Amino acid sequence: MAKKLPSTDVVVVGLGWAGSIIANQLADTGLNVIGFERGPWRDTASDFNLASAADELRYSRRQELMLRTKQNTCTMRNSASETALPMRTWGSFHPGNGTGGAGNHWAGITFRFQPHEFRLHSYLTERYGKELPAELTLQDWGTDWEEMEPHYAAFDRLAGISGKAGNLKGEIVPGGNPFEGARSAEYPNPPTQQTYAPTLFAEAARNLGYTPFPVPSALVSQPYTNSLGVKMGPCTFCGFCTNYGCANYSKASAITTVLPALIRKSNFTAVTNAEVLKVVMDSTGTKATGIIYVDANGDEFEQPADIVVVAAFIFENVRLMLLSGVGKPYDPISNTGTTGRNYAYQTANSVQMFFDDKNFNPFIGGGAIGMGIDDFNNDNFDHSGLGFMGGGSTRVTPIGAAPIDSRPVPPGTPTWGTKWKQATVKNYLSTMSIGCEASSYAVRTNYLSLDPNYSDPHGRPLLRITFDFPDNDRRMAKYCIGKVAEIAKSMNPREMVVKSQQGHWDSAPYQSSHIVGGFIMGADPATSSVNKHLQVWGVPNLFVVGSSAFPQNPGYNPTGTVCALAFKAAEAISSRYLKRPGEMISV
Ligand SMILES: Cc1cc2nc3c(=O)[nH]c(=O)nc-3n(C[C@H](O)[C@H](O)[C@H](O)COP(=O)(O)OP(=O)(O)OC[C@H]3O[C@@H](n4cnc5c(N)ncnc54)[C@H](O)[C@@H]3O)c2cc1C
Ligand code: SF4
Secondary structure, three states: OOEEOOOEEEEEEOOOHHHHHHHHHHHOOOOOEEEEOOOOOOOHHHHOOOOOOOOHHHHHHOOOOEOOOOOOOEEEEOOOOOOOEEOOOOOOOOOEOOOOHHHHOOOOEOOOOOHHHHHHHHHHHHHHHHHOOOOEOOOOOOOOHHHHHHHHHHHHHHHOOEOOOOEEOOEEOOOOOOOOOOEOOOOOEOOOOOOHHHHHHHHHHHHOOOOOEEOOEOEOOOOEEOOOOOEEOOOOOEOOOOOOOOOOOOEOOHHHHOHHHHOOOOOEEEEOOOEEEEEEEOOOOOOEEEEEEEOOOOOEEEEEEEEEEEOOHHHHHHHHHHHHOOOOEOEOOOOEOOEOEEEEOOEEEEEEEEOOOOOOOOOOEOOOOOEEEOOOOOOOOOOOOOOOOOOEEEEEOOOOOOOOOOOOOOOOOOOOHHHHHHHHHHHOOOEEEEEEEEOEOOEOOOEEEEEEEEEOOOOOEEEEEEOOOOHHHHHHHHHHHHHHHHHHHHOOOOEEEEEOOOOOOOOOOOOOOOOEEEOOEOOOOOOOOEOOOOEEOOOOOEEEOOHHHOOOEOOOOOHHHHHHHHHHHHHHHHHHHOOOOOOOOOO
16 A cells, blocks of 8 residues: 655656656745656766766666666567567667656657658648558647747757758758757857768768758757756767767766755655656546655555656557556557557668778767758658658767677677677778668657566556557668668778668667657647647546657657657646646537
8 A cells, every 4th residue: 555645836757858858847936846767877977987977887787887787677579469578688779767766878869850841741742632541640740840949949048959050040051950940049059079980971971962061969069058057068979879978068968967956855755766657636527636756665555646748768658658557558459549650660770881091080079069951851752653751860970889789790700709809800990881860750669668477666557568560660661771872882991890680670779769659739639648738638637748758750760759748748837737727629
């Protein structure tokens, strides 16, 4: 029996990017806010000290910043005809744990989605009509660019995003990404410096008529004081960035940008090592009355609250809703229900190039330092007659070639022994890759549900992923990587290896942590779970925020949009809901 605690105004589940932003914005309105975090309190000085932060064995191999799979994991299968099995080590994606969430060990590439993305189904239907592949269950978001842009700008200022505007108030600006939506202001920081590999790629892309631009980056390029008065230092290209915490206060995350200000507010409390087990609903099922959590000693508590915000990353957002009986579980056969609907991933493609005459010094790098092109992304090119929709963000971002993980050798090299060592020596300095991180569009057969066979240590069913890459995405991947290979070829490598997403989804190799859907936003409660304010349809005091709200995934990284949605939800709560609690949109 859970011990009942005194009520508070707001509980926030999860203190990663989304939860910390919302908690901070709501604390600023004077509300008493309690944030619950499953993992430990993390802080740059103590957790990511300069002397220990670059420990490849500890962080990259043993995955110390990630959720322990014995605490919670997912089961996976490629189709409903298979029995799902649990993921016992993280491969395909790397969920976070502890304050800061996955934002501590993310790479920091910070794109905004393009305006047409928020009305993708309508837009593509208008442009291509019957050519839209029948398997796709694309949906509009129920919001638009004009509503999103101010929240993207707020996140830029919070995180100190470094980059070059390509479209400033409708004017195309040389040097930036001409395909981006009109931004209201230049990036808060200039682009980072570039290393040799991205510079070479940009030159090759430009020679072929494409438009290279510096990849928008949450690695600050110069000393920066953010919108909350928190100070950050310039990135040193230390090369231990993706999968690591930053020792240098340079990589924006909740612990470097929000929590240092939030934790000083007397009306905010962080409860760490506290796993939320469910949202408590009243007998009508139309009101959340609080949450149940279990602390590190295994004791259970009920924390009542007037407003409940769930920002626990896509998997736990969806699982908590299923476990709490919020919304109707999605059924792919009847195509009814919304919780679990439109789960999608990202399509990973690359061209690796081996040179004889180049030295890239690949140990110099960072998660979001690089140059990219958007000419083959989303609907930036005409899809008529191509037989697919979507595309990918093409870029060279050398993250730092760490000694255990980075041993690039050409195909056919033995996997151990003298020949392998010789090939490592020959290729380590002179290999580079062009990545193409591409869209993943929703189909009826990809969804999230509770697993009937496997449970967590509390006896609650694990989340089951049923996913495979749709034919649309495989056709898109083949086309886009063909274009990327043309750029690579023009750079005259000795040898190149072209990889595009063609087979089934395999949960073992890392692909990306850009996982979306399952509790999506929209304008119609029959096909979406939350409205454009991230408010759950039919449960007005419950808000669910994160990439779970994306109806499909464009060829961009998600976090800029996750954080813009967090600002959007917080603004709707403070400026509208508090004045008139109830459904902010009635249908
Ligand atoms: C290696 C890696 C590289 C990445 N690179 C990029 C990139 O370059 N660009 C980009 O846009 N995105 C990138 N991402 C994705 C990015 O990290 C996520 O989109 C972002 O962190 C999502 O923020 P969030 O707040 O929704 O979730 P999280 O950051 O995961 O935070 C959720 C928090 O909720 C907590 N929680 C979960 N369940 C419970 C529970 N039941 N009770 C209490 N607390 C709970 C978790 O412990 C976690 O701290 C990357 C991710 C990884 C892992
Ligand atoms: S590369 Fe830059 S941002 Fe990344 S961990 Fe190193 S110093 Fe920090």
